[in-house]
Amino acid sequence: MTETKLPGDQFVQSLARGLAVIRAFDADNTSMTLSEVSKRTGLTRATARRFLHTLVDLGYVRTDGRVFELTALVLQLGYSYLAGQSLPQLVQPLLEELSSELHESTSASILDGGEIVYIARIHTRRIMTVGIAVGTRFPAYATSMGRVLLAGLPEQDLKEYLRTAELKPLTARTISTPEGLLAELDKVREQGWSLVDQELENGLRSVAVPIFNPDGSVAAALNMSMQASLADSTPDLEAAVSAALPKLQAASVKITDALRAQH
Template sequence: MEIQRDELTAEVDPFKGDPNFMASLARGLEVIQAFTPQRRQLSISQISQKTGIPRAAVRRCLYTLSKLGFVYADDGKNYQLRPRILSLGHAYLASTPLAKSTQPVLKHLSEMLNESCSIATLDGDDILYIARASSSRIMTIDLDIGSRLPAWSTSMGRVLLSYLPEEQLNDFLARITMIRYTPQTVDSVSKLREELKRVRQQGYALNDQELEMGLRSIAVPLVNPEGTVVAALNVGVHAGQVSTQELRSRVLPKLQEAAQELSLLLKS
């Protein structure tokens, strides 16, 4: 029996009756976003189940995307994204001053600390990596430009969440599903709210093995000339090599200096 429930309802419903809203385009974009680093290959049925889009509509989306060179299926059943999909994000990265100009500063910071550094923005309930300089792989998950992680469980995400207007933060906290990734993961909304208050007060977030054992990270906000936090900068380290005390005493000052330099590149 074909799935009739459409999980796009929450996003599409407000546009019902709007003659300018293209539901087919919205569905196509949802199909693209169904692919993740953990699920690189998906069948029509799997995409339908994940998105709530009827299989017939998923099939048409994939047919169109395949003809345009964005997806392919060697066996005719299990689809994968093709490299051309990167062109969809290139325009954003090429036109965003922060993403375009930040790499030399990130590279210098990474070389100075001999650690991996990243910049991310808030995109929905996730953080979206827009720049990265990696000295070594410290996570089991490959991270690169375009990668996404749950905002609530990451140092950069907590920095960005801590500066949200109260109403937006309340909406976010009301809808998230918290997963206990490690024994050290914050496990309740009330504890997370308190942590976000602490982050806002101290001006940085320190994540000690909450997303993955062995990974510590510290993040600071990137502020535009109008005083608005538009992104976050972090450094990730091996927990066995760098203590939380060293993160605060050695890494944080360098991170804050780099954030001030990067903020000069921002435009409103």
């Protein structure tokens, strides 16, 4: 039998109740009446009313006199936590969520010179001959995350990269000329995402999106990778990308917002 942990003598019940009222609001209950808040929290109507109106006075809740809703001020409650998190720590839980939803491997990387460096990864199965872990490096020009990162470089930095990069055909599909890569980066910049189809290694496909700094520059990239055998035809590949892209973009927005909250 599991022992119930009782509150200690430092426990502040009113604070716990106030937080319970805030947590009662969620995606399915964005607006609630006093009775609904009372029911969801287990508080009496009188107690729920006091907490709701206190939160209204503090600016965390708004009301039209009948229904109550949270305000954006509630987000500040999580900013202190976000401010102490590094980029890999912010990314990791979202990669786990993405991998669970898409049933594919997900990763995040940054640009270091002419290579991408993995800063976080969730793998569902091994899909490359080389194992991928945090710290793994690949040439930026042949990867979806690399192209997203290269597309976000200032013009002068991109010119310097192209001047010094050794573009080699890693597979028969690899774009390995400066002209071809520039054309592809223009496409990535315009559409806001990158798809690489078996250019780093045969049998490997991936789609990536950028993560932005508060100033609008590209901070990192987020991707999902899959085996080519799972999407051999063009319609199947397009369907796979269409399914993954909105989820990747939504995750990118969350991480970008978290980075903004740190500043």
